Amino acid sequence: MSVTPPDTAARPRMNHRQVLEALSGLILGMFVSMLASTVVSTSLPVIIHDLGGNQTAFTWVVTATLLTTAISTPIWGKLADLTNRKVLYQLAIVIFVLATAAAGFAQNPEWxxxxxxxxxxxAGGLAALSQVLMADIISPRERGRYMGLFGGVMALATIGGPLLGGVITDAWGWRWNFFVALPVAIVALILVQATLHVPARPKQKTTIDYLGIVLLSVSVSLLLIWVTNAGTTTTGAWNDLANNNDWWSLTTVLMLGGAVLAAILFVIVELRSAEPLIPLTLFRNRTFTLSVIASIATGIAMFGASVFLSQYMQLARGATPTEAGLMTIPMIGGLLISSIGVGALVTKYGSWKPYLIVGSVLLVAGSFLLSTIHYDTDFFLVSVYMFLLGAGVGMTMQNLVLVVQNQARPDQIGVASSGVTFFRSLGGTIGVSVMGAALSARVIDLVAERKDDITAALMSLGDKAQYWGEQLQSGALPKVSAMPEALRVVFEDIYANGISHSFLIAVPFAVVSLLAIVFLPNRSLTTMTTSERLQAGEADLATVSVPEGMATLTATGAVRTVDAGDDNGSAGDAR
Incomplete structure (x- = not known):
C-alpha cells in the first residue's frame, strides 16, 4: 500500500536568488519604516521648537512611537500565528505610512x-512580521547572512534618513520629512504582493486576548507617564525650578501603583487565556528568558543613542540638522559593518555566541564612554565612542531574535519572535523615558545653578536681550545653533552635561545584558525552516502503530511499513 505525502511536504527549498526576490518587499518595507522614523530625527529639535514644545514634548514625540510599537508588537506576533502573515505585513505598511503623512500636517505637539x-x-507590525516571514522561508543556519542584509538596510536608512532629513529641513522645511516615504511605501506594497510567496497555513479560529491588550497598554502607559513627568514639572520658565510632581508623591503612588496592579492582572489573564498575548510558558525556556533580558539593554542603547545623540549634536555642539546627520555616521558605520559581517560569519561557521558576547562588551564600553562627553570633547573621540556603541547594537540586535527562533516551537515562532522584539522596544521606550526625564531634570538644575551666567550673557546682548529672554522664559526647547555666542556657549555646556548624564543610565543595563548573554545555552543552529519544522512535526504525529502491512508517513516524508506488534515501529523497514 502506498501513501501520498501531503503537498506541503514536497515543497522545494528556495535558492539564493529566489530568497532575495522573496525578501525584496520585506527589506523595502523595513527600509520605509526606518526611513520614516530616522528622517525626522535630526529635525526633531527644530520641529519641537517651531511647534512650541518643551523637553517633555520632545521626549514624548519619541516615546509615543516606541510605546505603541512595544504594545502592538506581541499583538501582531500573535495574529501572525493565527492568520495570513503577508496580508498583515501589508496592513502594517499602510498604517505606518498614513500616520506618518498625517504627522506632516501637525500644528501643535499634541497632534x-x-x-x-x-x-x-x-512599526510594531513591520518589526515583528518581517522576522516571522523570514523564518518561514529561511532556516536559522542560513538566516544569519540575510539578517545581516536586513541590518545593513537598516543602517543605510539610519544613515540616509538623518542626512536626507537635514537637507530637506534646511531646504524646504521639516514638514516634507513626513511625506518622503510615501512613494517608497507604494513600491514596497507592490513588491510584497508580487515576490513574497509564503507556504499556505491551515486555517484556525482566531481568538484575540483583548483584555490582555488593555491591561498591557495601561500598565506600560502609566509607567512611562510617571517616569516622564515625575520630578520634572516646571513653571515654564528656564530660570525657575519647581518639583510639583515629586518622585514620591500621591501622583507617583497612583500611577506606579496602577502600573503594578495592571501588570499583575495581565499575568493572571495570560495564565487563564486560551490564546494568551504573550504565552508565559515561553519563560520556561532559558534561551527565551535570557534573550529577553539582553534585548532590553540593546533597546535602551539603540533607541537612546538615536534620540539623544541627535540632541547632543544640535544642542551641545551647535550643529544644523544636516550637520547632525553627518556627525552620527560613525555609530551607523559600526552598526552596518558589524551587522553584515557577523551575519555572514554566523552563516558560514554556525557559531553565534562569541559574537553576542563581544557585542555586549561593546555595548557596555560605548554607553560608558558616551557618558563622559562634554560640549568641547574632541569629536574624534566622540566618533570612536559612537562606533563602539553601533557595533555592539549590530552584533546583538538581530542575533538575539535568531537564537530565540532557533529554539522556539514552530507553531510559536510569531509570539516568540515578537516577544523578544516587544521587550527590546519596551526597554527602548522605558530607557528613552528615563533618560529624557534625567536630561530634563538635569537641565533644569543646571539652568538654576547658572542663572547668573545666563543673566550676564543676556545683558551683553544689548537690544536683543529682551527677545532672547522671552525665548528662554517660554519653556520651549531652544534652538541653540541660532543663539548669540555668549548665550550659546552656556547652553551647549548645560545640554552636554545633561545628555552625558543620561547616557550613564544605560551602563548598568548593558552590564546585565552581558551577563545574560554569557549564560545563554550555546546550541547549534538548525538547518530547517519554520515551514519544514511544522511539516516534520505533523508527520511525526501521523506516525502511529497500525496493523501489519499498513504504511505510515515519517517525519522525512518517506513511506515505511510497520510490522504488527511493534509499538515503536522500529522493526519496520523504510521504503
Missing part, C-alpha cells in the same frame, strides 16, 4: 504625538 503613536502601531 504630532498622536500621529506618532499610530505610526508606532504600524
Amino acid at each position: 504630532l504625538i498622536a500621529c506618532r503613536a499610530v505610526q508606532g502601531i504600524g
Whole structure:
C-alpha cells in the first residue's frame, strides 16, 4: 500500500536568488519604516521648537512611537500565528505610512504625538512580521547572512534618513520629512504582493486576548507617564525650578501603583487565556528568558543613542540638522559593518555566541564612554565612542531574535519572535523615558545653578536681550545653533552635561545584558525552516502503530511499513 505525502511536504527549498526576490518587499518595507522614523530625527529639535514644545514634548514625540510599537508588537506576533502573515505585513505598511503623512500636517505637539503613536502601531507590525516571514522561508543556519542584509538596510536608512532629513529641513522645511516615504511605501506594497510567496497555513479560529491588550497598554502607559513627568514639572520658565510632581508623591503612588496592579492582572489573564498575548510558558525556556533580558539593554542603547545623540549634536555642539546627520555616521558605520559581517560569519561557521558576547562588551564600553562627553570633547573621540556603541547594537540586535527562533516551537515562532522584539522596544521606550526625564531634570538644575551666567550673557546682548529672554522664559526647547555666542556657549555646556548624564543610565543595563548573554545555552543552529519544522512535526504525529502491512508517513516524508506488534515501529523497514 502506498501513501501520498501531503503537498506541503514536497515543497522545494528556495535558492539564493529566489530568497532575495522573496525578501525584496520585506527589506523595502523595513527600509520605509526606518526611513520614516530616522528622517525626522535630526529635525526633531527644530520641529519641537517651531511647534512650541518643551523637553517633555520632545521626549514624548519619541516615546509615543516606541510605546505603541512595544504594545502592538506581541499583538501582531500573535495574529501572525493565527492568520495570513503577508496580508498583515501589508496592513502594517499602510498604517505606518498614513500616520506618518498625517504627522506632516501637525500644528501643535499634541497632534504630532498622536500621529506618532499610530505610526508606532504600524512599526510594531513591520518589526515583528518581517522576522516571522523570514523564518518561514529561511532556516536559522542560513538566516544569519540575510539578517545581516536586513541590518545593513537598516543602517543605510539610519544613515540616509538623518542626512536626507537635514537637507530637506534646511531646504524646504521639516514638514516634507513626513511625506518622503510615501512613494517608497507604494513600491514596497507592490513588491510584497508580487515576490513574497509564503507556504499556505491551515486555517484556525482566531481568538484575540483583548483584555490582555488593555491591561498591557495601561500598565506600560502609566509607567512611562510617571517616569516622564515625575520630578520634572516646571513653571515654564528656564530660570525657575519647581518639583510639583515629586518622585514620591500621591501622583507617583497612583500611577506606579496602577502600573503594578495592571501588570499583575495581565499575568493572571495570560495564565487563564486560551490564546494568551504573550504565552508565559515561553519563560520556561532559558534561551527565551535570557534573550529577553539582553534585548532590553540593546533597546535602551539603540533607541537612546538615536534620540539623544541627535540632541547632543544640535544642542551641545551647535550643529544644523544636516550637520547632525553627518556627525552620527560613525555609530551607523559600526552598526552596518558589524551587522553584515557577523551575519555572514554566523552563516558560514554556525557559531553565534562569541559574537553576542563581544557585542555586549561593546555595548557596555560605548554607553560608558558616551557618558563622559562634554560640549568641547574632541569629536574624534566622540566618533570612536559612537562606533563602539553601533557595533555592539549590530552584533546583538538581530542575533538575539535568531537564537530565540532557533529554539522556539514552530507553531510559536510569531509570539516568540515578537516577544523578544516587544521587550527590546519596551526597554527602548522605558530607557528613552528615563533618560529624557534625567536630561530634563538635569537641565533644569543646571539652568538654576547658572542663572547668573545666563543673566550676564543676556545683558551683553544689548537690544536683543529682551527677545532672547522671552525665548528662554517660554519653556520651549531652544534652538541653540541660532543663539548669540555668549548665550550659546552656556547652553551647549548645560545640554552636554545633561545628555552625558543620561547616557550613564544605560551602563548598568548593558552590564546585565552581558551577563545574560554569557549564560545563554550555546546550541547549534538548525538547518530547517519554520515551514519544514511544522511539516516534520505533523508527520511525526501521523506516525502511529497500525496493523501489519499498513504504511505510515515519517517525519522525512518517506513511506515505511510497520510490522504488527511493534509499538515503536522500529522493526519496520523504510521504503
